[in-house]
Amino acid sequence: NAGVTQTPKFQVLKTGQSMTLQCAQDMNHNSMYWYRQDPGMGLRLIYYSASEGTTDKGEVPNGYNVSRLNKREFSLRLESAAPSQTSVYFCASSEAFLLQGGETQYFGPGTRLLVL
Amino acid sequence: GDSVTQMEGPVTLSEEAFLTINCTYTATGYPSLFWYVQYPGEGLQLLLKATKADDKGSNKGFEATYRKETTSFHLEKGSVQVSDSAVYFCALKGGGNKLVFGAGTILRVKS
Numbered sequence: 001n002a003g004v005t006q007t008p009k010f011q012v013l014k015t016g017q018s019m020t021l022q023c024a025q026d027m028n029h030n031s032m033y034w035y036r037q038d039p040g041m042g043l044r045l046i047y048y049s050a051s052e053g054t055t056d057k058g059e060v061p062n063g064y065n066v067s068r069l070n071k072r073e074f075s076l077r078l079e080s081a082a083p084s085q086t087s088v089y090f091c092a093s094s095e096a097f098l099l100q101g102g103e104t105q106y107f108g109p110g111t112r113l114l115v116l
Numbered sequence: 117g118d119s120v121t122q123m124e125g126p127v128t129l130s131e132e133a134f135l136t137i138n139c140t141y142t143a144t145g146y147p148s149l150f151w152y153v154q155y156p157g158e159g160l161q162l163l164l165k166a167t168k169a170d171d172k173g174s175n176k177g178f179e180a181t182y183r184k185e186t187t188s189f190h191l192e193k194g195s196v197q198v199s200d201s202a203v204y205f206c207a208l209k210g211g212g213n214k215l216v217f218g219a220g221t222i223l224r225v226k227s
Contacts, residue, residue, distance in 0.1 A: 004159065042120065042205065042217030043160075058214060090159055103148055103209050107159030 002026055004108035006091050012114045013081045021076040021111050023091030031097045032074035033058075033105065034066060036087040043090065049074055050097040081115045088112050118143040118210040122218035129196055129225050137191040137221045139180075139206035147208040149173075149182055149189040150215070154203040163191075163204070196225045 007022045025032065030051050035043040045058030049068040063085060065077045074093075078085060092105040123138040141147065148167045152160040164173030169184035180191045189206060206218040 040219050042207075042219050043215075044217075045214050048214070092159070103150065103165065103215070104162050105160075105215065107154075107161070109157065109159050 004091055004093055004106050006089075006108035006111050008111060009109070010112045010114075012116065013078075014116055015082060017081050018077065018079050019081065019113075020078075021089055021091075021113075022073070023075065023108060024073045025091075025093040025106070026072065027093060027095070027106065028071070029093035029095050029106070030071070031094045032068065033092040033094075034064075034074070034076045035090045035092065036060065037090060037110070038087050046076065046089075078113075081113075083115045086113060086115045118147065118208060118216045120206050120208055120216055120218035122204075122206050122221050124219075124221070126222035126224050129223070131198055131225055131227050132195045133225075135191070135193040135196045135200075135223070137204055137206075137223070139189045139191065139218060141187050141189065141206075141208050143187075143208055143210040143216075145210060146184075147210040149180070150207040150209070151178070151180055151189070151191050152205040152207060152217075154205065154220070156202070160205060196223070198225045198227050201225045 004025045033048045034046040047066040049055045052071045067075045089111045091108045094105045119142045150165045151163040153163045154160045164175040166173040166182035172181045178193045203220045205220045207215045
């Protein structure tokens with residue numbers, strides 16, 4: 001099992017460019033999440049997908065969109081990148097959604113994004 | 117809203133030293149509490165958890181006790197190793213549908 005995989009590992013964008021961060025999990029998990037990690041702050045939830053076919057906003061959704069392509073894949077898109085979106089992005093998955101006891105989340109290795 | 121406060125790092129220790137990383141929380145109700153660890157170049161992994169007051173979570177020599185009276189969940193290990201060098205995150209699951217993470221504490225263990 002590869003667990004949770006993310007691509008790319010590192011990306012540099014210019015302000016206004018767009019890009020999609022890819023995430024896939026091979027654990028047959030129902031729920032998937034996107035977080036961002038900034039210095040001095042904990043992880044903040046951007047979007048989540050409680051189950052295939054559903055997506056919802058988290059704490060900091062502005063400037064992002066997501067797609068739950070199928071049960072395995074959950075992508076995060078930046079339509080017009082801004083310097084404030086410079087961060088490390090983590091994808092995570094869990095067998096069940098949080099409210100159903102799915103507190104154990106499995107994280108990918110992260111994508112470092114630099115927006116100039 | 118719910119929040120988690122961790123001690124600032126980095127924490128630098130010699131091998132075999134005793135480790136404590138402080139974590140306190142603010143939440144309504146009775147949250148579940150977690151410690152996650154992030155090794156260099158990797159994603160976060162669940163280290164241990166406790167779901168009710170006075171529960172003790174333990175794993176890989178690490179322990180943390182859910183203290184409702186002091187709203188704390190401090191992480192301890194009796195004898196750290198170089199391989200324990202990582203970033204440690206305290207987190208809670210409260211009434212909402214998300215995990216709330218602390219800012220993380222960097223631990224550096226020197227041989």
